[in-house]
Amino acid sequence: MHENWLQLLLAEASTEELIEHRDQLAAGSAPEAAAEIEREARSALQLRSLLAQRRQRATELGALNDIASLLTTMHDHHALLQEIVDQAKRLLGVDLSYLALIHDDILIIEVTSGAYTSQLLGLTVPFREGLIGRVVENSSPAWSPDYRNDPSFAHIGPADDAARAENMRGLLAVPLTLNGKILGALCACKRQERRFGNEEVALLSALAAHASVAIENARSLERYRATVAEVNAANTELAERTALLEQTLTWDRSLTQVVLRGGGVRELVEETSASTGSPVFFVTGTSEIPPGLQRVSESVNRVFDIFAADRREQEVTLIVGEQFLFATEVRSAGDQLGVLFLLSRHEPTAAMRLALERSAPAIALALVGERAAREATRRARDAFLVDLITRPAPTPAEVTGQFRLAGLNPDRSYTVVVARPADAVDRTRRSIEEIAFPSGTVVAEHGSRVIALIPGMSPVEVAAAWVQPAENPTVGIADPAVGAEGLARAYVEAQHTVDVLETLGRASHVEPASSLGIYRILLSRTGREELEALTLRSLGPLLEEEQRRGVPLLDTLASYLSHNCKHSATAAALAIHANTLYQRLESIDRLIGTQWRQPDQALDLALLIRLRASAGKLGQI
Numbered sequence: 001m002h003e004n005w006l007q008l009l010l011a012e013a014s015t016e017e018l019i020e021h022r023d024q025l026a027a028g029s030a031p032e033a034a035a036e037i038e039r040e041a042r043s044a045l046q047l048r049s050l051l052a053q054r055r056q057r058a059t060e061l062g063a064l065n066d067i068a069s070l071l072t073t074m075h076d077h078h079a080l081l082q083e084i085v086d087q088a089k090r091l092l093g094v095d096l097s098y099l100a101l102i103h104d105d106i107l108i109i110e111v112t113s114g115a116y117t118s119q120l121l122g123l124t125v126p127f128r129e130g131l132i133g134r135v136v137e138n139s140s141p142a143w144s145p146d147y148r149n150d151p152s153f154a155h156i157g158p159a160d161d162a163a164r165a166e167n168m169r170g171l172l173a174v175p176l177t178l179n180g181k182i183l184g185a186l187c188a189c190k191r192q193e194r195r196f197g198n199e200e201v202a203l204l205s206a207l208a209a210h211a212s213v214a215i216e217n218a219r220s221l222e223r224y225r226a227t228v229a230e231v232n233a234a235n236t237e238l239a240e241r242t243a244l245l246e247q248t249l250t251w252d253r254s255l256t257q258v259v260l261r262g263g264g265v266r267e268l269v270e271e272t273s274a275s276t277g278s279p280v281f282f283v284t285g286t287s288e289i290p291p292g293l294q295r296v297s298e299s300v301n302r303v304f305d306i307f308a309a310d311r312r313e314q315e316v317t318l319i320v321g322e323q324f325l326f327a328t329e330v331r332s333a334g335d336q337l338g339v340l341f342l343l344s345r346h347e348p349t350a351a352m353r354l355a356l357e358r359s360a361p362a363i364a365l366a367l368v369g370e371r372a373a374r375e376a377t378r379r380a381r382d383a384f385l386v387d388l389i390t391r392p393a394p395t396p397a398e399v400t401g402q403f404r405l406a407g408l409n410p411d412r413s414y415t416v417v418v419a420r421p422a423d424a425v426d427r428t429r430r431s432i433e434e435i436a437f438p439s440g441t442v443v444a445e446h447g448s449r450v451i452a453l454i455p456g457m458s459p460v461e462v463a464a465a466w467v468q469p470a471e472n473p474t475v476g477i478a479d480p481a482v483g484a485e486g487l488a489r490a491y492v493e494a495q496h497t498v499d500v501l502e503t504l505g506r507a508s509h510v511e512p513a514s515s516l517g518i519y520r521i522l523l524s525r526t527g528r529e530e531l532e533a534l535t536l537r538s539l540g541p542l543l544e545e546e547q548r549r550g551v552p553l554l555d556t557l558a559s560y561l562s563h564n565c566k567h568s569a570t571a572a573a574l575a576i577h578a579n580t581l582y583q584r585l586e587s588i589d590r591l592i593g594t595q596w597r598q599p600d601q602a603l604d605l606a607l608l609i610r611l612r613a614s615a616g617k618l619g620q621i
Helices: 002-010 015-026 031-073 077-092 130-138 157-166 198-260 265-276 291-309 350-390 396-406 425-433 459-465 483-503 513-523 525-549 553-562 567-574 578-592 599-617
Strands: 096-103 106-113 124-126 142-144 170-178 181-190 280-283 315-320 323-332 335-344 413-420 442-446 449-455 474-477 510-512
Touching: 015 031, 077 096, 077 106, 077 181, 077 198, 106 130, 106 181, 124 130, 130 142, 130 170, 130 181, 170 198, 181 198, 198 265, 198 350, 265 280, 265 335, 265 350, 280 291, 280 350, 291 315, 291 323, 291 335, 323 350, 335 350, 350 396, 350 442, 350 449, 350 483, 396 483, 413 459, 413 483, 425 442, 425 449, 449 483, 459 474, 459 510, 474 483, 483 510, 483 513, 510 513, 525 553, 525 578, 525 599, 553 567, 553 578, 553 599, 567 578
Parallel strands: 474 510
Antiparallel strands: 096 106, 096 181, 106 124, 142 170, 170 181, 280 335, 315 323, 323 335, 413 449, 413 474, 442 449
16 A cells, blocks of 8 residues: 555655545545555655655755856846846745845845836835845844735835835845845845745845855956956056157157257247147237238137136137137246147147147247347346446547447437336336337436437437336436437436426426426536525525524425415424424524515525425435
8 A cells, every 4th residue: 555655656646646546545444444544645745745845945956056157157237136136036936026235324226026116226225224124234034924014114205105116015035145244135025915934035045145146246347347447548548648758758859959959939839830740830929920820810819818818727729610729828937928829620639739838848948048148138238338328438449339339329419318217117118119219229227217319319309209108207308419428418417307307296207408497407517506505695594503403494494485375284284383383484584584575585485495405306415
């Protein structure tokens, strides 16, 4: 009888077939035999169930082995995650599976399999929330037979909304761990109530273990690929930079050779044009646009405007029709010397841009050198001119040499002009050099003054042609003179004219010496001597008393006369009390008499005081 049961079990008979065999054996059997048949049937059914479980276990293990092999061959991160959830859904026979990975302090559901909606995908779940949060926090599996109605979870927020949308009931979640590190969680779900057995928990946990290794390997591979890509990019960039550096050194050597050969800006620009293979131009200002840029003159003006508006801007690229206009500013010590322009039918490459960048300092150096040479020449000529009009040489031959070095003709007549600005002497000089004076005019600086020697023009003509610089200097024009001594006297006369104009409160005026009228006596020795004698006769006692007592009697008299003999205005101007003013006027009456109060004598005395003040400023009294 036992052999019949074994044969049925070996033939993998179903439960129904075993029961049918039991019923056949029990029919017509004695009670004792029927009881034995029932015991054998139960044993056979238990053995069949055990064999079925082992076959299922073997099948699952085989499937896990196949899955593990499959996962090790997948390197695309997203495809790997999708395969994991697909296999979880198939192995456990569930309706829905999904996988969440940890990012900082939250879980993000990366992939799903069997989802009705897209609400789960990309959903963020904070730690300690929901079943999946509990699994990650405790690093152990957890399940609920009916998650939607489970009172141990708070059913709020987007995660619960997604659970309702997917009709999630029976839910199992296991952690994804590797070397004690939590990577995330793998979930399996039924849309009906379901209790998950230990075998199912173990099966999903085993899949999660294989998945964790595969996920970390895929991440490592991605990091490796990213690192390799970065290294390759760095190597490529390094090679490009090395090539560019070699090209830069070549350009620098070429530009240096141009400078060593004595080449100037034009040769440097030609060398830059040859290096870039495109026409290059150097422009100092919008008023000097070369013919090659006339077609794009509006864009050239715009470039200058951009540089003027933003001093930090060093490069500008404009599209002009079908061409590109690339510009680099040339600077020295913060001052703009000009702009380098490159005109190309294609967008300027990094090499072309670098060529212009390397050329700009060389051109700036050449310009500064040329400027320094011109400045040295100018200063030397200024020194020769000043030496001529202040210390003429003792012999005619030496005087002729002084004229030649100063750029003057010893046989010509020159009108000497002295201009004294409050500041910015160099700008005043440049402005005077731009005035349309005759050829042969020489302009020089001497301390705080600018000197101009103008041939073939009278003082009146010079004044008419004069264009006052922005600094508004005081300008004195002497009468025409010839020869070293004549020019020296004319220089002194022009300089004294400036002094007199400033003394008279006529600063920033442009006046010939002949226009000074009565004040011209200050420019002659005889006039100054007569002025000194008249001052002693009229104001001598007053000056002696002032020196003895230290009381400003002369200033008091001058202020009183200039305020038309009004006491209150004079006291306010002198910042003294009215009684003090009366006491000083009484002292003046006592010293020079009361006749000075008469209108005619008061006018004469006021004029004398003003002349004396002017002569005093000139250092004569």
